[in-house]
Amino acid sequence: MKYLFFILFTILLISCKEDYTIKPLGQVRLEYPEPKYESLKTDCSFTFEQSNQSQIQEKNKPCWFVLNYPKMKANIYITYFPVNSKEDLVNKIKDSEKFVQEQTTKASYIAPQEFVFEEERVYGTLFELGGDSAINLQFHATDSTNNFISGSVYFSTEPKYDSLQPAIQYLKRDVVRLIETLRWK
Structure with missing residues (x-):
């Protein structure tokens, strides 16, 4: 009986030994709901489609x-300016691009994407x-004669590009949709 107990106890000790392996670092997978878009209804001289994931807040x-x-x-901050002349339009575009260039101290790259919808x-x-x-996304759009809007995407958190990348790409899709559906009244 003593031997049987000793053998069972030894088997129990040997069988409880676990094989440990190093596991890779995991990343949180951020998934966002598929947006539905609806037209922004305002008295402004423009309209565009906004995501149902966003809430509109008017500024002063x-x-x-x-x-x-x-x-x-x-947040996506959107500002509108009427255009008074060609020179005024050129200055507004330069100001928007200057704002982007001022971010080069922290930005590792700047990738522009142009949009032209003649019709x-x-x-x-x-x-x-x-x-x-x-800022991670900055844009401007105009009708080249009377209207100019610009926008910037800001996060209410410390800028960590790798961590924010899924959210940046999600918002980029919304900004592209905004530009593609922009209509002047």
């Missing part, structure tokens, strides 16, 4: 908006900024 100036994404802690008279540029810059 006419036709200035914030599209707030509460689940992502992100709708929509001409614009979307800038994607890589790295830990304060």
Whole structure:
């Protein structure tokens, strides 16, 4: 009996030995719901489609908006300016591009994407900024004669590009949709 107990105890000790393996570091997989888009209804001289994941907040100036994404802690700031002359338009475009260039101290790259929709008279540029810059997406669009809007994407968190990448790409899709559906009244 003593031997049987000793053998069972030894087998129990040997069988409880686990084989440990190093596991790779895991990353949180951020998944966002598929957006549905609806037309923005305002008295402004433009309209566009916005995601149902965003909540519109009006600013203190006419036709200035914030599209707030509460689940992502992100905002798209949209500003509108009437265009008074060709020179005025050139200055507004230069100011928008200067704002992007000022981010180069933190941005590791700037990738522009141009949009031209002749039929709708929509001409614009979307800038994607890589790295830990304060803004990750900046855009402007115009009809080249009377209207100009610009926008920036900000997150209410410390800029960590790798961690924010899924949210940036999600919002980029919404910004592209905004530009593609932009219509002047």
